[in-house]
Amino acid sequence: MAVIGIRWLDQLENLLAPYPMAYPAVVLVALLLLAWLANFLTKHILLRGLRKVIERFSGPQHSAHHSLRVVARLANIVPSVVIAVGLAIVPELPPGLVKGLQALAHSWTVLTIALAVSHALDAFNAFYERRADARNKPIKGFLQVAKIVVFVLAGLSIVATLAGVKLLHVITGLGAATAVFMLIFQDTILSLVASVQISGDGRVRIGDWIEMPSQNADGDVIDIALHTVTVQNFDKTVTTIPTKKLVTESFKNWRGMQESGGRRIKRSLYLDQHSVRFLDAPGLERLGQFHLLDDYLASKQQELGQWNAQLAAQHPEPVNARRLTNLGTFRAYIERYLRSHPDIRQDMTLLVRQLAPTPQGLPLEIYCFAPTEWATYERTQSDVFDHLLAILPEFGLRVFQESSDAMLMSVREQRIAPRD
Incomplete structure (x- = not known):
């Protein structure tokens, strides 16, 4: 042939x-x-x-x-x-x-x-x-470094072929230009170091919810590359963060919260201090109808009765006696209400405490944990505070609310309204 x-x-x-x-x-x-x-x-x-x-x-x-x-x-x-x-x-x-x-x-x-x-x-x-x-140990950044090395070697080989010289001679000639290449590829080198640190300690993984206000990022990590980490924010926008920023700047990773299974509720009711008072007999009788307070009122009245009986021999004046307050009883009610709530994690920290008074009122802080799923968390938190705000008047308490001129305007409108 x-x-x-x-x-x-x-x-x-x-x-x-x-x-x-x-x-x-x-x-x-x-x-x-x-x-x-x-x-x-x-x-x-x-x-x-x-x-x-x-x-x-x-x-x-x-x-x-x-x-x-x-x-x-x-x-x-x-x-x-x-x-x-x-x-x-x-x-x-x-x-x-x-x-x-x-x-x-x-x-x-x-x-x-x-x-x-x-x-x-x-x-x-x-x-x-x-x-x-793969989400815990991404290798995309390392593979991108390998790509850079491959294309750099290919470029040098092409230059050597077109110039008619050996590749080794071209590489040797680049020794004097090392400082220039270090300056050109400094971002790549820093990003490589950051990628190694991120992959090694697992500070950021794909699927993590991170919050970084300096970069306007608040959402889920969807990609980890050599130079950038891509975050899809909750408003469906996308933010790209330089990888080195995750090493040099602070950010919040919510992975621990998601893995624990409980998301914290830390919120206060601001009460009007003028509404705090001792409970009288009718008040105790009315609050005794709350089944969540049965054991509390019984044990507390027994404790106070024994205390006052010992004190009465020396100081029989009523002002020296210990008495229940509507605020303390309401605090005990909140704690028992949270203990009985099906969506509140009972195996995590749960407490109700008073904070220092402020010009906005007396803070009564609720500190507990709810399910981590966003919609369930918000629904649970809203249900809890809806109930507490609605039942607050039963204890003779009022929430503090800054005054406005809405009531004054209403009174003025009534005064100037024409009469028949």
């Missing part, structure tokens, strides 16, 4: 001998057609066959997209190899032109291999992210 091909080329050369440059042009066009045919057969036959093989062994539910992209990139090497080899047999081409075209073909081969390696790293990352522990 080879002998027949050589004879056919000799006959074609003799036929086109009267026409200068006709035979080289025909051979060059045939070479280009051969390169195109090799590329076409590789992509349309090899890729289809590989797709069927992958779907047969892994099932059609697993995408072969990344694997086929690697093969498609490698398939582009075939035409460049055909051209690089075939240029040597094209007659009457200047040696300098042949050398330059072969250098371009070799450069294209190097670039194609670099792109194929990049797609292979993407395929490995996609495979790794299907693991259960």
